[in-house]
Amino acid sequence: ELLVQNYNIPFRQSHKIVALLVKNSEKPEDMLNKEKIEKCIFDVINEEIKISENIIQTLRKLDLCLERRISQGSPAEKEVRLNIQKLINNKKKLHNLFLKRLEMIGNASILRKKTIKNLIS
Incomplete structure (x- = not known):
């Protein structure tokens, strides 16, 4: 959702990015690695996007992530x-x-x- 909301990446591509990130992560912490996220974004949409450190910190706060889900x-x-x-x-x-x-x-x-x-x- 953050990729869609903050970086205007279409949902399906965002889903592919997250799937690739999960697939390429050996441990859960790898999924919060800024460089890995940016590489997966590039691999899927062939565009270089810099993820802000604030986004990474937001992802580390599970309660905040859950509360942002409003659907x-x-x-x-x-x-x-x-x-x-x-x-x-x-x-x-x-x-x-x-x-x-x-x-x-x-x-x-x-x-x-x-x-x-x-x-x-």
Whole structure:
């Protein structure tokens, strides 16, 4: 996202850059190496772009990276809380439907027993 937002690199190319960076990194720290990032950018878009040190520092702060993700369903804390609340609400609805179904099964069982008793007698 930072490549798209800060350097106007199209999303698909940014995705290829990140994939190449991950592929060429032996350890996680390698993915935050300024020179490696710039090389991967050049390898994908054939253009030399200098990444600012601020971007590298931003990437090192996981909480900040997560909070910058604002799209629906993203891992930002706000989105996670919204999704949890939706799940809780759905759980309550499903539980109420389940209880209603149990009640209907119980009523059907009583009705069935009465019907069988009437047929036998």
